[in-house]
Amino acid sequence: MTNRIHALLRKLIVEVRLLPGRALSEKEIAALLHVSKTPVREAIIRLAEEGFVTVVPQGGTYIAPIDVQRYMEACFIRFKLEEGAVVEAAKRHSLEDIARLKTSLAQQRAAAEGEQFTDFFLLDEEFHRTIFAAARLPGAWSVVNQAKGEMDRMRHLKRVFAVRRTEKVIEEHENIVAAIESGDVDRAREAVQSHLGSLESKILELSKNPKIWTYIEQINTRVIKKRVSRGSQLPA
Numbered sequence: 001m002t003n004r005i006h007a008l009l010r011k012l013i014v015e016v017r018l019l020p021g022r023a024l025s026e027k028e029i030a031a032l033l034h035v036s037k038t039p040v041r042e043a044i045i046r047l048a049e050e051g052f053v054t055v056v057p058q059g060g061t062y063i064a065p066i067d068v069q070r071y072m073e074a075c076f077i078r079f080k081l082e083e084g085a086v087v088e089a090a091k092r093h094s095l096e097d098i099a100r101l102k103t104s105l106a107q108q109r110a111a112a113e114g115e116q117f118t119d120f121f122l123l124d125e126e127f128h129r130t131i132f133a134a135a136r137l138p139g140a141w142s143v144v145n146q147a148k149g150e151m152d153r154m155r156h157l158k159r160v161f162a163v164r165r166t167e168k169v170i171e172e173h174e175n176i177v178a179a180i181e182s183g184d185v186d187r188a189r190e191a192v193q194s195h196l197g198s199l200e201s202k203i204l205e206l207s208k209n210p211k212i213w214t215y216i217e218q219i220n221t222r223v224i225k226k227r228v229s230r231g232s233q234l235p236a
Contacts, residue, residue: 001035006043008033013052013063014152024053024061050149066153066216068206072199074151079196081144082128083189088135089180090188097134101177104130108173112166117159120166127173134180157212169195 009029012018024044030037044061047053054064089097104127111120132141158164172195179188197205206212 001039002042002046005029005033005035005039006046009043009047010050010052010149013047014149014156016153016156018063020063020065022063024063026061050146052149066157067150068216070150071154072202074148075196075199075202077147078144078151079193079198081140082131082196083192085132085135085137085140086176086180086188086192087185088137089131090183090185092136093134093180093183097130098177098181100130101127101134101180105170105173105177108170112170117164117166121155121159124169131176131180154212157215158209 009018009024018024026037026040026044030040033040044053044055048055048061051067051070052064053061055061104123108120108123108127111117111123129138129141129145132138132144172191175191176188176195179191182188
């Protein structure tokens, strides 16, 4: 039950359906889900450890602000681990792995053509998970998936603000699959680097989307004001 509640709350936070600064009540969540407060408390503790919520002693529990530093750290972790995974996939893939990746590409095209962008996001996730499976490193994807929560929050913000590069993403995915299938390690590394970008490119990307940057600043400022008005302090 704790795992289910954690997964649900994490999904709502990552998809920016629970906004930064919103209070979380163990009692209300437990009543809504018809469970005891214990699994809810345990799920919130896990979310706090992941940086998604902030627990203020005697002041309540709140959805954490969007943290650009944590976003950059998540990008770094993903870049390094996925580059290694693509290299291993080029060396160790099977015909079944390539078939699964190509099926995913076809599904991504269908979702893009139908403007099913939420479905496209999920298919994108499955595509990258399949790369780690082809590398025979499925556990490494679990590490990436947990680390990239702030990255996913930013990706969903882009979706909200209609910042999309769907066609380009599919083209880059095609290049990655072709490189893995060829067994060319250098080509595979270059393909995934081109797809994921760099820390510098992510900063530049944010600067080119002032609406997102302004939204982050506004909502984080609102969180700070709420904390101050309650007489609490932000954690160091």
